[in-house]
Amino acid sequence: MSEKGKVNWDNAIPSRKAKVAILGLGYVGLPLALAFAEQGFLCYGIDPDRERIQQLNAGKSYINDLPAAELKARIKSRQLIATSDFSKLADADAILVCVPTPLSKSKDPDFSFVMNAADAIAPRLKLGQLIIIESTIYPGMTVELIGPRLEEKSGLKAGRDFYLAMSPERIDPGNQKYTLKNTPKVVGGIDPASTRLSALLYQQIIARVIPVSSPTVAEMTKLLENTFRQINIGLVNEIAIICDKLGINALEVIDAASTKPFGFMTFYPGPGTGGHCIPVDPIYLSWKMKSLNYRARFIELATEVNAQMPEFWVNKLRDQLNRKNKSLHNAKIILLGVSYKKDINDLRESPALEILKLLLEQGAKVQYCDPYIPKLDLGGKIFRSVKLTPALLRKSDCVMIATDHSGFDYRMIKSQAKLIVDTRGVYHRLKLGA
Numbered sequence: 001m002s003e004k005g006k007v008n009w010d011n012a013i014p015s016r017k018a019k020v021a022i023l024g025l026g027y028v029g030l031p032l033a034l035a036f037a038e039q040g041f042l043c044y045g046i047d048p049d050r051e052r053i054q055q056l057n058a059g060k061s062y063i064n065d066l067p068a069a070e071l072k073a074r075i076k077s078r079q080l081i082a083t084s085d086f087s088k089l090a091d092a093d094a095i096l097v098c099v100p101t102p103l104s105k106s107k108d109p110d111f112s113f114v115m116n117a118a119d120a121i122a123p124r125l126k127l128g129q130l131i132i133i134e135s136t137i138y139p140g141m142t143v144e145l146i147g148p149r150l151e152e153k154s155g156l157k158a159g160r161d162f163y164l165a166m167s168p169e170r171i172d173p174g175n176q177k178y179t180l181k182n183t184p185k186v187v188g189g190i191d192p193a194s195t196r197l198s199a200l201l202y203q204q205i206i207a208r209v210i211p212v213s214s215p216t217v218a219e220m221t222k223l224l225e226n227t228f229r230q231i232n233i234g235l236v237n238e239i240a241i242i243c244d245k246l247g248i249n250a251l252e253v254i255d256a257a258s259t260k261p262f263g264f265m266t267f268y269p270g271p272g273t274g275g276h277c278i279p280v281d282p283i284y285l286s287w288k289m290k291s292l293n294y295r296a297r298f299i300e301l302a303t304e305v306n307a308q309m310p311e312f313w314v315n316k317l318r319d320q321l322n323r324k325n326k327s328l329h330n331a332k333i334i335l336l337g338v339s340y341k342k343d344i345n346d347l348r349e350s351p352a353l354e355i356l357k358l359l360l361e362q363g364a365k366v367q368y369c370d371p372y373i374p375k376l377d378l379g380g381k382i383f384r385s386v387k388l389t390p391a392l393l394r395k396s397d398c399v400m401i402a403t404d405h406s407g408f409d410y411r412m413i414k415s416q417a418k419l420i421v422d423t424r425g426v427y428h429r430l431k432l433g434a
């Protein structure tokens with residue numbers, strides 16, 4: 001496509017005249033919208049969730065590591081316009097899609113959010129607009145499904161009338177060291193112009209942008225990254241099971257192996273995988289492979305091993321109680337941390353929920369404490385986070401650490417609890433003994 005659409009991109013991006021719209025204001029979209037607004041772009045944040053939009057317009061952030069004051073200031077100055085009005089898409093020059101890509105009930109990829117986003121964009125698509133997909137999708141989806149859907153419903157042609165690229169988001173919520181701004185961004189367009197303009201846009205908010213040759217390469221890059229993590233977590237979880245059977249401490253083995261300065265990368269075992277990425281993204285890849293008559297066996301195996309970790313830890317807890325002549329049935333358990341990882345308020349796919357379910361099924365009396373999750377709904381049963389006091393710990397039979405939030409007072413817990421089952425190895429790490 002000649003770069004001659006309505007927008008003079010080479011001027012509009014550096015001069016901040018280009019207007020940006022972010023579709024989906026979640027863990028990915030909201031920090032991105034704020035970053036563009038901070039850099040002087042007028043940014044529409046569009047989300048159908050009216051409650052979220054109301055909160056944002058009241059200056060409140062529902063993402064705990066996002067600077068609330070900065071967000072409030074940008075909303076107030078109208079640099080960031082949070083709205084459920086999809087007609088604003090027509091006013092944007094670049095549209096970045098950050099909607100969910102979960103699994104369906106049958107554990108298959110659920111593309112409905114991405115396709116709905118494409119359907120919202122298509123009738124408003126205009127000449128020269130730049131569309132970038134940030135959601136994690138299967139390799140080939142931008143070219144096979146999204147581009148054709150945009151074309152079909154707009155009558156415009158990708159590469160001729162509008163630009164289209166894929167740039168997977170790598171944000172790690174809660175990570176203070178690597179943020180949106182200093183995590184390199186991979187971008188692959190359907191043609192060189194789409195790649196170049198997307199890269200130019202991201203360069204305004206991100207220190208390093210890595211162009212790749214196609215959207216499929218960009219999609220696969222993200223899936224390699226998360227599959228790498230999922231498989232290594234699966235491996236180290238299996239090592240934990242193996243060491244348990246051998247009667248040795250897996251964490252001591254891992255620490256010793258970690259002293260090798262080359263050829264080893266440290267991963268720690270835990271209660272399983274959680275969040276919207278690690279347990280979900282590899283399934284997008286294995287699903288695609290099935291359609292090509294190939295079984296992604298490493299992914300299947302790691303999924304299986306990671307999924308059995310809640311049961312492994314509940315069995316451990318039951319054995320340790322048995323040793324104290326106590327049964328799990330009717331035992332008073334405090335579950336510490338329920339979000340899927342430390343210091344964030346995201347419950348999605350959290351293995352702590354599976355642990356809670358298993359404990360309840362076995363008749364344990366469970367309370368949980370998580371400063372980030374005041375209330376949780378487990379299949380219609382509502383639980384509220386309790387305050388962790390020395391008296392509560394003394395009254396309980398066991399504390400199980402499912403998520404190692406930094407704010408917990410681990411010394412106090414150790415001094416008061418009758419029994420601790422530590423799925424995260426906190427006591428080993430803090431050198432406070434198991």
Ligand SMILES: NC(=O)c1ccc[n+]([C@@H]2O[C@H](COP(=O)([O-])OP(=O)(O)OC[C@H]3O[C@@H](n4cnc5c(N)ncnc54)[C@H](O)[C@@H]3O)[C@@H](O)[C@H]2O)c1
Nearest residue numbers: 023024025026027028047049098099101116117135136169
């Ligand atoms: N959470 C992470 O750490 C992370 C990291 C990297 C990549 N990703 C990927 O980014 C994507 C978004 O993830 P997330 O964690 O931000 O999800 P999220 O659920 O936190 O946010 C998604 C938002 O999109 C909104 N939405 C749904 N349908 C929409 C539509 N048609 N138009 C506009 N908005 C719509 C939802 O209301 C929600 O607010 C996913 O593909 C995910 O795999 C997530």
